[in-house]
Amino acid sequence: MNPAYTDSLNELIDRFATLPGIGHKTAERLAFHILKTDPESAMALANAIQSVKTNTRQCKLCFSICEGDLCTVCSDPKRDHATICVVEQANDLISLEKTGMCKWVYHVLGGHIAPLDGIEPSDLTIDDLVRRVRAGGIGEVIMATNPNMEGDGTALYICSLLRPLGVKITRLARGLPSGSSIEFATGNILADAILGRSKIE
Numbered sequence: 001m002n003p004a005y006t007d008s009l010n011e012l013i014d015r016f017a018t019l020p021g022i023g024h025k026t027a028e029r030l031a032f033h034i035l036k037t038d039p040e041s042a043m044a045l046a047n048a049i050q051s052v053k054t055n056t057r058q059c060k061l062c063f064s065i066c067e068g069d070l071c072t073v074c075s076d077p078k079r080d081h082a083t084i085c086v087v088e089q090a091n092d093l094i095s096l097e098k099t100g101m102c103k104w105v106y107h108v109l110g111g112h113i114a115p116l117d118g119i120e121p122s123d124l125t126i127d128d129l130v131r132r133v134r135a136g137g138i139g140e141v142i143m144a145t146n147p148n149m150e151g152d153g154t155a156l157y158i159c160s161l162l163r164p165l166g167v168k169i170t171r172l173a174r175g176l177p178s179g180s181s182i183e184f185a186t187g188n189i190l191a192d193a194i195l196g197r198s199k200i201e
């Protein structure tokens, strides 16, 4: 709170400072940039923020982000709807899609199981995944949870629910470094991991 600034400027700085990776100095710089910029550009930014919060919702089928009932992947008839790739977050889906190699559809869990943090299986979309597989027409489920303890544990739990349904279950190969996350993997590493995915015994 700088008493030399107006209340609204202080408010804007505080708001920017809550964003990930933005410290107080950067927040100040951004706020002053908004202050100096022409009204149209500033309002376009405000409208874009409002629009993304108003219009973005979860896909009814895969829980990715979308603007209608279904996301662009789920509503694409050219996709392989018999193969479901299970990811923790929508960001992981976006990273996998950037490789241009994925013709399958997705299921976004909304995180991983972490009992110590109070995240139980019922907090994720695991039941919905089981329902999708049980409904039939699914040939393969690819586990693409993060290659770390929580991601592996979540994949293992899901496998235990899907195995009795007789569906083929694979996981991405360990081209992915352990302890890393899919969101930050390079395209090449993701490409290796997609091609080398292996059956979960």
Ligand SMILES: [Zn+2]
Residues within 6 Å of the ligand: 059, 060, 061, 062, 063, 064, 070, 071, 072, 073, 074, 075
């Ligand atoms: Zn979808």
